[in-house]
Amino acid sequence: MAKKVITWVAIAFLVFFVAFHPDTAAHVAHSMGRVISNLGKGFGDFFTRLAS
Secondary structure, eight states: OHHHHHHHHHHHHHHHHHHHOHHHHHHHHHHHHHHHHHHHHHHHHHHHHHHO
């Protein structure tokens, strides 16, 4: 029950954030994408060097 409420509150906050602060929301999404990309590159480099 609590998990369901927290999920809906998080979704509502996300919709509110994107609707009323689209520039900030876009910046946050871009930053998160960059972090995920860097993590993937780091893991790829690690395994490439490990296999060499």
